[in-house]
Amino acid sequence: AQSVTQLGSHVSVSEGALVLLRCNYSSSVPPYLFWYVQYPNQGLQLLLKYTSAATLVKGINGFEAEFKKSETSFHLTKPSAHMSDAAEYFCAVSDQRSNSGYALNFGKGTSLLVTP
Amino acid sequence: DTAVSQTPKYLVTQMGNDKSIKCEQNLGHDTMYWYKQDSKKFLKIMFSYNNKELIINETVPNRFSPKSPDKAHLNLHINSLELGDSAVYFCASSQDTGIFKLDFGQGTRLTVV
Numbered sequence: 001a002q003s004v005t006q007l008g009s010h011v012s013v014s015e016g017a018l019v020l021l022r023c024n025y026s027s028s029v030p031p032y033l034f035w036y037v038q039y040p041n042q043g044l045q046l047l048l049k050y051t052s053a054a055t056l057v058k059g060i061n062g063f064e065a066e067f068k069k070s071e072t073s074f075h076l077t078k079p080s081a082h083m084s085d086a087a088e089y090f091c092a093v094s095d096q097r098s099n100s101g102y103a104l105n106f107g108k109g110t111s112l113l114v115t116p
Numbered sequence: 117d118t119a120v121s122q123t124p125k126y127l128v129t130q131m132g133n134d135k136s137i138k139c140e141q142n143l144g145h146d147t148m149y150w151y152k153q154d155s156k157k158f159l160k161i162m163f164s165y166n167n168k169e170l171i172i173n174e175t176v177p178n179r180f181s182p183k184s185p186d187k188a189h190l191n192l193h194i195n196s197l198e199l200g201d202s203a204v205y206f207c208a209s210s211q212d213t214g215i216f217k218l219d220f221g222q223g224t225r226l227t228v229v
Contacts, residue, residue, distance in 0.1 A: 032216070038157075043120075043206060043220035051216060088157060101171035101213055103149065103161040 002027040002095040004074075006107035014115050019063075019078040021110045023091030026072065032094035033074045034104065035065055039087045047089075050074060061085070086114045119143050122207050122221040129197055130229055137192045137224045139207030145219070146212050147171075148190040150182060153204040153223070165190055166213050197228045 007022040025031050032051050036044040048059025055067040065076045074091060088111050092104040120141045129135050141148060149172075150162040164172035165184040179195040190207060207221040 034217075036220075041223075041225075043222045044159075044208075044218075045220075046217055049217060090159065097161065097164070097172045097174070100166065101147075101164050103164060103172055104218055105161075106159040109157045 002093040003105055004091045004093045004107040006091050006110050008110055010111045012113040013081045016080050019081045021076040021089050023074045024072050025093050034092040035076050036090045037087050081114045083114050120209055120219050120221040122224050126225050128227045133197050134195045137205055139190045141188055141209040145209040146187055147210045149208040150192050151206040199228050202228045
């Protein structure tokens with residue numbers, strides 16, 4: 001099964017500082033990778049996805065992620081944090097769960113705190 | 117219009133009761149899913165349907181029974197609720213079974229007392 005590991009369950013940054021959320025994947029095939037954000041008491045919103053096209057993927061709200069096969073990583077970055085970025089962030093990988101079905105396997109999440 | 121909508125948003129019930137959660141998507145997608153998010157925010161796939169056919173059935177208690185009357189609707193019925201069933205249940209949909217993107221509902225917070 002394909003899986004992802006998110007390093008750091010909590011990350012704290014100052015407003016205006018670089019955001020770096022780490023995700024490493026384990027996959028026997030070229031993976032499809034995703035980053036989702038969850039604001040309190042809300043559903044998950046897709047930030048960006050990698051589906052084997054460009055290795056640098058740009059998403060919404062100024063986030064981007066780079067697929068690095070040599071490091072099996074798909075880290076999420078944003079140059080300058082805003083207070084509104086405070087949320088839970090999930091890395092996910094597409095995984096075949098049956099002959100005809102795929103699902104997303106999620107990491108355990110990273111809670112991003114942004115301080116003034 | 118909400119793309120993936122779940123009802124109810126909150127559900128508080130006693131142990132032993134039976135309850136249902138409903139999900140509808142207006143995106144024209146063929147595939148729908150139920151995920152469970154536990155108290156540590158870990159998300160785990162439970163079921164998936166493609167055009168009314170069950171295609172993913174993870175290891176969950178038989179007390180959980182999904183039903184898809186048509187490809188736009190996926191309901192989750194839970195019998196004999198237990199304390200450990202307390203969680204947030206998310207419905208999601210994708211264009212097809214290949215998963216290039218999942219659209220999630222707002223979640224149903226189930227509390228069993």
